[in-house]
Each structure stands twice: as structure tokens, then as C-alpha cells.
Amino acid sequence: DAGVTQSPTHLIKTRGQQVTLRCSPKSGHDTVSWYQQALGQGPQFIFQYYEEEERQRGNFPDRFSGHQFPNYSSELNVNALLLGDSALYLCASSLGPLLRGNTIYFGEGSWLTVV
Amino acid sequence: QQQVKQSPQSLIVQKGGISIINCAYENTAFDYFPWYQQFPGKGPALLIAIRPDVSEKKEGRFTISFNKSAKQFSLHIMDSQPGDSATYFCAASMYGSARQLTFGSGTQLTVLP
Numbered sequence: 001d002a003g004v005t006q007s008p009t010h011l012i013k014t015r016g017q018q019v020t021l022r023c024s025p026k027s028g029h030d031t032v033s034w035y036q037q038a039l040g041q042g043p044q045f046i047f048q049y050y051e052e053e054e055r056q057r058g059n060f061p062d063r064f065s066g067h068q069f070p071n072y073s074s075e076l077n078v079n080a081l082l083l084g085d086s087a088l089y090l091c092a093s094s095l096g097p098l099l100r101g102n103t104i105y106f107g108e109g110s111w112l113t114v115v
Numbered sequence: 116q117q118q119v120k121q122s123p124q125s126l127i128v129q130k131g132g133i134s135i136i137n138c139a140y141e142n143t144a145f146d147y148f149p150w151y152q153q154f155p156g157k158g159p160a161l162l163i164a165i166r167p168d169v170s171e172k173k174e175g176r177f178t179i180s181f182n183k184s185a186k187q188f189s190l191h192i193m194d195s196q197p198g199d200s201a202t203y204f205c206a207a208s209m210y211g212s213a214r215q216l217t218f219g220s221g222t223q224l225t226v227l228p
Binding site (some may be wrong): 104 | 121130149151156157158159161164204206211214215216217219220221
């Protein structure tokens with residue numbers, strides 16, 4: 001049973017560029033959330049996708065956008081990259097956005113370095 | 116009110132000892148409290164989770180103690196092993212928030228052999 005898979009694992013971008021990160025949720029899961037984890041800090045919620053719509057958003061600017069596909073996979077896009085966007089980007093999947101008993105699983109993340 | 120405060124920032128324990136990590140929260144609407152373990156270069160992995168209708172949950176060497184009135188919860192790792200050396204995060208979420216997790220700042224645990 002494949003867990004949450006993310007790609008790429010590492011990438012380096014220049015300030016002002018755009019980046020797209022990809023996530024495939026755990027088999028059977030239909031909800032994908034994205035988190036940003038700066039070095040030495042806890043993950044911070046960016047947004048969640050369910051039924052191909054953004055359902056909830058954290059305190060992140062519009063430069064951060066996403067998409068969910070019919071097969072439940074998801075993309076995170078960040079435009080106009082800033083040095084402060086350098087972080088580990090984590091994808092988390094679960095079954096249903098509101099189910100009380102659901103467990104949230106994380107992928108291994110995509111390390112983004114902005115230079 | 117959305118914060119989860121975690122302490123200590125780092126913890127060194129001898130092999131076989133007990134590791135204790137504490138978290139406190141303000142938002143009484145939180146109803147799910149998981150603990151995650153993260154190794155360097157890896158994503159967080161769920162260790163154990165508790166809901167506020169119970170005061171303690173044990174899974175193997177890991178125990179969560181929950182004090183609803185004090186709005187505090189803690190992770191106890193019994194018989195700590197060098198393989199437990201990792202960063203531990205507490206988190207909280209509430210129904211109606213799309214189950215977004217609010218994380219603590221993390222505790223770096225080192226278990227000495």
C-alpha cells in the first residue's frame with residue numbers, strides 16, 4: 001500500500017521564479033493538505049483540497065495556489081519566489097476533511113531552496 | 116488562540132529513561148491531539164493521538180496524558196531507546212476547520228546509549 005508520495009524531493013530555484021510541487025495521496029484517501037515547514041519549526045498549514053476545491057486556507061499569500069485532480073492527486077504552486085519560501089513542503093492526506101476518526105498521513109516532503 | 120506551545124525545545128535522556136514532552140493550548144474547540152515523530156530529512160509520522168474525552172492513552176512505550184481543565188497534554192516515552200532520537204511535535208485540530216493541524220514548535224530528543 002503506497003503511502004503519500006511527493007515529487008520532486010529536492011529543488012533549487014531563483015528568486016522570482018515559480019515552482020510546482022506534486023503529491024499523490026495514500027491509496028483510498030480523497031483529501032490533500034499542504035504544509036510548509038521552515039528549518040527548526042513545526043509545519044504550518046497552507047491549504048486543503050477536497051473534491052477538487054480549496055476548502056480551507058491558512059495564513060499564506062495568494063502567491064501560494066493549488067489544484068486537485070480527479071484522481072485526488074494535488075499540486076502546490078508558488079509564484080514570485082522569495083528567499084523566505086525556502087522550506088520543506090509537506091503533503092498530507094486523509095479520508096474526508098471532517099471525519100472525526102480519520103488519520104492524517106504525511107509524505108516525506110519536497111525541499112525547496114530559493115537562492 | 117490558535118497556538119500550541121511545546122516544551123522543552125530539546126531533551127537529552129539516558130537509554131532506558133523516561134522522556135516527557137509537554138504541550139499547552141488555548142483554544143477549547145480543539146478536539147483531536149496527535150503526536151508526530153520526525154527523523155531528519157523525513158516527513159512527520161503519526162505516533163499516537165488522543166481526544167479530550169479520555170485522560171490517558173497508551174500504545175506500547177508511548178503514553179499521552181491529557182488534562183482538559185488545564186488545557187495541557189504530554190507525551191511520555193518509557194524505556195527510551197537511541198532509535199527514539201528524533202524531533203517530536205504535538206499538534207491539535209478541531210472539527211469544522213477542515214481538520215487542519217496546528218503544530219507545536221517541536222522537541223529534539225536525544226537518547227544516549
